[in-house]
Amino acid sequence: MSNRKILAIVVSLIMVVSLFTGIGLRNEVAKAATLLTDDFEDGNRDGWSTSNGSWSVVVDGSKVLKQASTGSEARAYTGSSDWSDYTVEAKVKVLNVKDSSSGAGVIVRYKNSGNFYALVLRGSKIEIGKKLNSNWSTLAFKSFTLNKDTWYNVKLEVNGSKLVGYVNGSQVLSASDLSIATGKAGLIADRCVAEFDDVVVNSSVSGTAPTPTPTPTSSVTPTPTSTPTPTKTPTPTSTPVPTQTPAVTPTPTPNTGGVLVITDTIIVKSGQTYDGKGIKIIAQGMGDGSQSENQKPIFKLEKGANLKNVIIGAPGCDGIHCYGDNVVENVVWEDVGEDALTVKGEGVVEVIGGSAKEAADKVFQLNAPCTFKVKNFTATNIGKLVRQNGGTTFKVVIYLEDVTLNNVKSCVAKSDSPVSELWYHNLNVNNCKTLFEFPSQSQIHQY
DSSP: OOHHHHHHHHHHHHHHHHHHHHHHHHHHHHHTOEEEEEOOTTSSOTTOEEESSOEEEEEESEEEEEEOOOSSEEEEEESOTTOOSEEEEEEEEEEEESSTTOEEEEEEEEEETTEEEEEEEESSEEEEEEEETTEEEEEEEEEOOOOTTOEEEEEEEEETTEEEEEETTEEEEEEEOOSOOOOEEEEEEESEEEEEEEEEEESSOTTOSOOOOOOOOSSOOOOOOOOOOOOOOOOOOOOOOOSOOOSOOOSSOOOSSSEEEESSOEEEOTTOEEEEEEEEEEESSSOOSSSOSSOOOSEEEOTTOEEEEEEEOSOOTTOEEEOSSEEEEEEEESSOOSOSEEEOSSEEEEEESOEEEEEEEEEEEEOSSEEEEEEEEEEEEEEEEEEEOTTOOSOEEEEEEEEEEEEEEEEEEEOOOTTOEEEEEEEEEEEEEEEEEOSOGGGEEEO
């Protein structure tokens, strides 16, 4: 090959690299476009409107915006009502609260005092929520301990239907909702005294700006490298030691894996453990998996009986009936029927590991006084996770630990009893109308 040809190829390659690099730089600039910044060092809040509360610029080391009332949900907002996809970031410090549910944070897509999204740091949780037609609903939340007199860097991204929340640079929550399409940026102090500083609004979310496809003029075309599709890594479930280890396994005894078709309830006797070893069970003639009454259960666990390593396929019929002191470990409900599990006898019932999907109503039904524990569990597309039998006043104590819920139509747990209790630890909920429905908030505890 002649030196002239080699030189031409080299020049062409340089032109291609420059073209791609230039586009990349322009794209990064577009991502970082800033709509608004305010550090309040000018001593005023010009450009900000407020709704409720008492807002002013004060000195706390530097000049900050302070909301000084605990009497109501106070908001400050700025920008354009046409803003759609952007981020709001601010330093937030809570000084005083009215109660443990008070908190402060940032707002996106503020239409008016009754319609907006917000990321709020509260006494025992952090949440992404929306206010729609003046009604507040939680879209996602997780346990969080708010320290007063401490600055937090709080950021909320909104892009299409996606909302992502960050605290101190780390992603903590995400949610999806399409109720509000555009609106201003803002700050929220819900029944608390709070300070805000270094507000930044960027026009687009990092990593979402499209990259235009260049058309090189050179005859040399680089060969693109395909991007492999990542393989989803399943979340492992821990396998704790069961509280009882009986030696006898009831019939029928399934083979490892595979499918077992049944036409009647499998009864696990007291003191026995049914280990399915990964078997998938399909029920025939026992119910259609709807909400109709009188469907048969797949399993009946007598008092002191245990069940583990089973997949319950559709139709789920009436799931599992537990008569007290039972451990249900690593059970997967692919399509919940009337209920996934019903507690019918007194004692302690534990659900450890596993998952449930597609519960038109509740996943777990409690029909008897009991201590009910759920740990390392995931549920998706459900009405409720736990429901104490409606209208009953006996006491149940519910523990939820390391539980993740996605798309909850009604609430996490509901009880009509004034003496029942719910305790939770590391509870993560995405897209939920209401968290808990109990006669009193004092019945709900975090540990």
